[in-house]
Amino acid sequence: MSGTTGASSLPGPPPAPADAVTEAFWQATREGTLSVQHCPACGGHQHPPRVLCVHCGGIDGLRQVPVRGAAVLDSFTTVHRAPDGRAVPYTVGRVRLAEGPVLLAPVLGDPDSFRCDQPVRLVWLSLPDGRRQPAFTPAPDAPPDEPEP
Numbered sequence: 001m002s003g004t005t006g007a008s009s010l011p012g013p014p015p016a017p018a019d020a021v022t023e024a025f026w027q028a029t030r031e032g033t034l035s036v037q038h039c040p041a042c043g044g045h046q047h048p049p050r051v052l053c054v055h056c057g058g059i060d061g062l063r064q065v066p067v068r069g070a071a072v073l074d075s076f077t078t079v080h081r082a083p084d085g086r087a088v089p090y091t092v093g094r095v096r097l098a099e100g101p102v103l104l105a106p107v108l109g110d111p112d113s114f115r116c117d118q119p120v121r122l123v124w125l126s127l128p129d130g131r132r133q134p135a136f137t138p139a140p141d142a143p144p145d146e147p148e149p
């Protein structure tokens with residue numbers, strides 16, 4: 001698995017409290033497991049957790065299933081001026097998991113080195129209430145950028 005950093009280094013706004021729909025996701029994070037919601041009716045995966053399947057509309061049997069955390073950085077934005085005085089810069093990425101669903105999550109590292117479609121790996125950030133925030137950082141074995149044609 002991966003390392004965990006303290007809450008004082010949490011970039012960006014803190015996640016919302018868990019509720020009835022998201023509790024299973026957050027509970028898994030306490031054990032260092034990233035999960036997405038699976039629909040038994042159509043086999044679809046989705047994130048964030050919802051009361052119905054976005055693929056087929058099914059409402060029965062939706063449950064969290066673990067994912068590997070392998071992902072690519074679809075897109076990202078780096079915040080240089082935060083509205084509430086928190087430490088900047090920080091980067092929030094749209095991260096596409098190998099299983100398909102997309103997460104919005106902090107991206108750790110040098111913002112100048114981030115590239116779209118870059119492989120990233122999962123890391124965890126500790127939250128004060130014991131949950132962990134999934135975050136991503138460039139994968140160490142990421143292939144070098146292709147030269148411009």
Ligand SMILES: [Zn+2]
Pocket residue numbers: 039040041042043044053054055056057058
């Ligand atoms: Zn479905």
